[in-house]
Amino acid sequence: MDIEVIRTWFTLDNIMKLIQEYRALGPLPGIGLTILEAFLPFLPLVVFVMANANAFGLWLGFLYSWLGACVGAFLVFSLIRRFGQKRLLMFFSRHPKVRKLMDWVDCHGFGPLFLLLCFPFTPSAIVNIVAGLSKLSAAQYMLAVIIGKMVMIFTMSFIGYDLHSLITQPYRTAIVLGIIFILWYVGKRIEVRLNKSLETADNGERDAINKSRKRRGFNEQ
Template sequence: MNFEAFKEWFTMENIMTLIQEYRSFGPLPGILLPMLEAFFPFLPLVILVMANANAFGLWIGFLLSWSGASVGAIFVFLFFRKFGQQRFLHFLHKHPKVQKLMNWVEQHGFGPIFLLLCFPFTPSALVNIVAGLSKVSIAQYMLAVITGKMVMIFTISFVGYDLRALITQPIRTILVSVVIFILWYVGKRIEVRLNKSVKREHSRG
């Protein structure tokens, strides 16, 4: 199976089937799949969260997705905090965008991390890596991850927990599409504004 075929396999139907087949393992698959997304950001977190909400119910599905995604993000952060200064990762520090984002995160701490993690279509993997390489405190980062992921994952879970209604109720489908578009648009606008602020402060410095 090549990379493109692997990515295409991650449809809602396939993930739902996988979760149903491994229900005998309890909540483990519902936690592990969102956790893996932190390490492999090409995985569709939105679909994983919706699948959990449909397989386990709104609240349990939300809790499983939230805990898995948060733990995965914290693992990535801790990995780069511990090994980011090693020679095999030193090239990351030289990347101009990474340097600018590191300076921004160090100066503003909780705020930009929280905002970026509130929206499902912003580059959370990059945020986790940059935060790990920066000097932001572990407490600040963990608070931003836990609260930001809570907002984002509950929104996705609430929007997509009843997939049958998306088929049988066209108005609900339209509303869900509008909400997802708004989340995408607002997340991208915040990302653009933060990037502009980073460039302004970098030029002043």
């Protein structure tokens, strides 16, 4: 089945109906959807979070979305950490950009990873995979996930909690759009700095190799 066809079904109305249909299961559908998104990153996490906020209220909706997102991230991290060296998943670690990101995470650790996870525009699936393949400890990663996703999920929940007021009260819409723009801008700046750091590390590695070759050539002479 085409991924785009699947994505078009996951609208806020459809997810709200799904949660209401399985209301007898309590928060499990809402938690399960955010766990599922960790394994299928093409699914719209923001829609799941907004649906939870509308179905269960701001605070409970935030709690269920946050719990599901953290559990999903840890499951993906654990699976990649456990089976990352198997032939089936070796192509991840062999990809040049993934390899550079792994080295960057190993070098910088918790802080930048936490910032990346704060922003809804960060591809969290890639972050989960890279962290699983890196040498970062599980405790460090889960701390970054728990705090970073707390910021991200609460922002989404706040936006989705009362969509009607966003339409009827223009100033709230302006505030939300401002928050989204700031998150997007800061996320892009982090991405730029990340790319520069990767390029600098790559250039430094090449310089070290060239210097080593020159020394060997000098010694042979």
